[in-house]
Amino acid sequence: xxxxxxxxxxxxxxxxxxxxxxxxxxxxxxxxxxxxxxxxxxxxxxxxxxxxxxxxxxxxxxxxxxxxxxxxxxxxxxxxxxxxxxxxxxxxxxxxxxxxxxxxxxxxxxxxxxxxxxxxxxxxxxxxxxxxxxxxxxxxxxxxxxxxxxxxxxxxxxxxxxxxxxxxxxxxxxxxxxxxxxxxxxx
Ligand SMILES: CC(C)(COP(=O)(O)OP(=O)(O)OC[C@H]1O[C@@H](n2cnc3c(N)ncnc32)[C@H](O)[C@@H]1OP(=O)(O)O)[C@@H](O)C(=O)NCCC(=O)NCCS
Numbered sequence: 001x002x003x004x005x006x007x008x009x010x011x012x013x014x015x016x017x018x019x020x021x022x023x024x025x026x027x028x029x030x031x032x033x034x035x036x037x038x039x040x041x042x043x044x045x046x047x048x049x050x051x052x053x054x055x056x057x058x059x060x061x062x063x064x065x066x067x068x069x070x071x072x073x074x075x076x077x078x079x080x081x082x083x084x085x086x087x088x089x090x091x092x093x094x095x096x097x098x099x100x101x102x103x104x105x106x107x108x109x110x111x112x113x114x115x116x117x118x119x120x121x122x123x124x125x126x127x128x129x130x131x132x133x134x135x136x137x138x139x140x141x142x143x144x145x146x147x148x149x150x151x152x153x154x155x156x157x158x159x160x161x162x163x164x165x166x167x168x169x170x171x172x173x174x175x176x177x178x179x180x181x182x183x184x185x186x187x
Contacts, residue, residue, distance in 0.1 A: 002067060006111055014061060015054045015068045015080065022077045023070075024050040026100050033101040037137055039161045057082070066093070071103075071112050078103035081112045083120070092128035093120050097143070104139070110146050114181030117147065121175045128174055134159070135167040144171035148178070 004012040015023065027034065027044050034041045044050055057068035066083040079099035086093050095116060097109045113131075120126045131149060133140040145151070149171035158168035 002061070002069065004115060006071075006115065009074050010078075010108060010111070011072050012069050012081075012112060012115065013072065015057060015070045017051055017054055017058075019070060019077065020047050020050040020054055023054065023080075026077050026079075030098075030100045034098055035162065037134055037140065037161065038098060039159065060085075064088075069112065069116065071099070071108055073103055073106075073108060078108055081109065081116060083116060086124060086126070090128070091126045092130065093124070093126055094130045094132065096131075097140075110143050111181075113143060114147060117173065117178060118181055121178055126175065128172060130173075131171045132158070132168045133171070134161070135169050141169060141171075144173070147173070147181075149173040150177075 002012070002014045006012055024044065024047050027041060027050070031041060044053060054068070057066070060066040060068075064086060066085050069081045069083075071078045071081065077100075079097065081095060081097040084094040084096055095113055097113065099109055117129050120129050129149075131144040132155070133144070135141075135154060150173070152170045152172045155168040155170060157165040159166045
């Protein structure tokens with residue numbers, strides 16, 4: 001199983017079925033915070049939904065096709081970072097993330113993404129990592145920018161969230177441009 005001690009207060013682990021209750025609580029207490037950006041949030045309404053979601057991500061992990069990593073800060077589930085897929089042929093993946101409101105502003109997502117980028121270019125031997133953010137989501141866009149991803153372009157009206165069609169800004173990072181997370185001052 002995937003487990004990583006990020007720092008004294010924070011560890012990363014695969015989401016498992018036993019985390020379904022606290023995942024649901026985290027989503028429920030942060031629904032207003034997450035809904036403007038993440039369309040799937042409206043589909044998670046009970047523990048069966050969160051179990052089904054976790055089961056899907058464990059299957060992805062077993063297939064070598066992605067994973068959902070829980071971020072645990074001082075024992076509490078603070079958020080989740082996903083590898084959405086692993087394309088072995090083109091050696092690329094895509095990262096997504098969310099954080100409970102109260103845990104923002106400490107670099108938890110930036111640091112976790114840096115570790116997953118290390119993992120993607122290291123153990124998984126991939127060549128490209130992509131992050132897509134809604135163009136209006138300035139907090140989210142700051143993360144790939146902070147990690148040295150290149151802004152590659154805008155996909156117009158790429159995703160329907162609620163009743164709003166969002167443009168997506170695509171950020172990409174190539175293995176040969178990544179010198180490791182320490183060089184970006186992320187600890
Ligand atoms: C997008 C989201 C994950 C960003 O959260 P965040 O807390 O801003 O991101 P991080 O955890 O990386 O923290 C960065 C902040 O911590 C600060 N920080 C502190 N220590 C840091 C460290 N060691 N490394 C990096 N940043 C650090 C940064 O300066 C930054 O602060 P600022 O916002 O005042 O500039 C969060 O707002 C969220 O979940 N939003 C709703 C869901 C969403 O939009 N998901 C993304 C969809 S594409």
